[in-house]
Amino acid sequence: xxxxxxxxxxxxxxxxxxxxxxxxxxxxxxxxxxxxxxxxxxxxxxxxxxxxxxxxxxxxxxxxxxxxxxxxxxxxxxxxxxxxxxxxxxxxxxxxxxxxxxxxxxxxxxxxxxxxxxxxxxxxxxxxxxxxxxxxxxxxxxxxxxxxxxxxxxxxxxxxxxxxxxxxxxxxxxxxxxxxxxxxxxxxxxxxxxxxxxxxxxxxxxxxxxxxxxxxxxxxxxxxxxxxxxxxxxxxxxxxxxxxxxxxxxxxxxxxxxxxxxxxxxxxxxxxxxxxxxxxxxxxxxxxxxxxxxxxxxxxxxxxxxxxxxxxxxxxxxxxxxxxxxxxxxxxxxxxxxxxxxxxxxxxxxxxxxxxxxxxxxxxxxxxxxxxxxxxxxxxxxxxxxxxxxxxxxxxxxxxxxxxxxxxxxx
Numbered sequence: 119x120x121x122x123x124x125x126x127x128x129x130x131x132x133x134x135x136x137x138x139x140x141x142x143x144x145x146x147x148x149x150x151x152x153x154x155x156x157x158x159x160x161x162x163x164x165x166x167x168x169x170x171x172x173x174x175x176x177x178x179x180x181x182x183x184x185x186x187x188x189x190x191x192x193x194x195x196x197x198x199x200x201x202x203x204x205x206x207x208x209x210x211x212x213x214x215x216x217x218x219x220x221x222x223x224x225x226x227x228x229x230x231x232x233x234x235x236x237x238x239x240x241x242x243x244x245x246x247x248x249x250x251x252x253x254x255x256x257x258x259x260x261x262x263x264x265x266x267x268x269x270x271x272x273x274x275x276x277x278x279x280x281x282x283x284x285x286x287x288x289x290x291x292x293x294x295x296x297x298x299x300x301x302x303x304x305x306x307x308x309x310x311x312x313x314x315x316x317x318x319x320x321x322x323x324x325x326x327x328x329x330x331x332x333x334x335x336x337x338x339x340x341x342x343x344x345x346x347x348x349x350x351x352x353x354x355x356x357x358x359x360x361x362x363x364x365x366x367x368x369x370x371x372x373x374x375x376x377x378x379x380x381x382x383x384x385x386x387x388x389x390x391x392x393x394x395x396x397x398x399x400x401x402x403x404x405x406x407x408x409x410x411x412x413x414x415x416x417x418x419x420x421x422x423x424x425x426x427x428x429x430x431x432x433x434x435x436x437x438x439x440x441x442x443x444x445x446x447x448x449x450x451x452x453x454x455x456x457x458x459x460x461x462x463x464x465x466x467x468x469x470x471x472x473x474x475x476x477x478x479x480x481x482x483x484x485x486x487x488x489x490x491x492x493x494x495x496x497x498x499x500x501x502x503x504x505x506x507x508x509x510x511x512x513x514x515x516x517x518x519x520x521x522x523x524x525x526x527x528x529x
Contacts, residue, residue: 142456182378240318242321290307364378413502468490
């Protein structure tokens with residue numbers, strides 16, 4: 119089966135039929151190439167979803183106040199709900215078994231100055247729990263602590279890009295920056311996997327922000343990190359209980375679609391993972407359909423090849439070639455062409471995916487670092503080679519059974 123004469127005949131047949139060989143191989147290479155690139159793009163889409171939700175903790179609820187739409191409890195509609203410090207204490211007391219950490223968030227912004235350098239930055243009045251909610255990684259110094267909250271100290275934790283912009287290589291720890299009419303001492307520098315934009319924030323104690331804004335007790339939003347042991351079902355139950363509790367406390371109708379809004383990161387992550395998974399299944403189905411089309415194409419071509427070589431097969435049988443030799447020769451030719459062009463298509467597909475580095479397609483197509491598992495790619499290629507062998511076996515076996523006299527009369 120693997121004799122030199124057999125391979126010599128295969129290469130002679132291929133050289134005599136260059137166009138046919140190329141078309142057969144092109145069909146195989148194109149099928150594998152499309153499969154690799156499509157599947158890789160699907161993985162890139164999933165990477166984008168995972169990266170987006172991986173920037174912050176996923177076991178987090180964010181509670182936002184808004185305007186009511188229904189009258190309730192003696193209050194008119196269009197009442198603006200506000201959160202205050204007492205709400206933090208009430209939530210902590212009511213749901214202590216469910217909570218890992220909490221932090222309010224009060225957003226502000228403006229010009230920040232250090233010596234001769236200045237720029238505009240957003241600043242957030244927060245509590246110590248914000249470090250875990252935002253996954254801030256300390257590079258230098260410390261984060262906001264409970265003493266800062268209690269004493270309303272004017273301290274700030276700045277992002278890596280703020281340090282780069284304002285301090286020009288100086289160590290910012292212990293230095294003072296001016297925000298509006300207030301001066302804050304820098305006590306920490308953080309970095310964030312979310313990238314440069316996430317590292318342009320400045321964090322200060324939320325009680326200090328309230329003091330600056332007229333010594334009030336208003337909060338912008340409340341962030342709650344719940345225990346991961348709750349799981350998805352427990353997180354949804356916690357969200358429902360928290361929603362009912364806050365609506366009762368703020369006198370908001372249970373039927374009002376607004377008043378407060380709770381963003382459940384875990385729920386959003388699951389929904390988007392399901393969406394990305396569905397897209398990946400669709401892409402995979404299309405990719406496998408392309409592979410099946412390639413197999414059908416190979417089968418059709420091999421039927422034509424065998425038909426074209428019927429007289430040649432008759433001559434070989436008349437000279438003593440057995441059906442097994444004829445069948446194996448045709449199958450080896452199909453396997454060789456399928457394997458060579460299949461792995462060529464695989465190589466080109468991997469090269470194309472590797473050239474799409476980083477965030478090239480992220481902004482327009484939400485695809486980040488497209489790639490494919492090499493084991494899967496090799497498996498599909500080998501599967502196509504096997505299918506190519508099967509596609510050649512059926513017409514080859516039929517041709518090998520033809521009597522020499524019949525084959526020699528074939529036109």
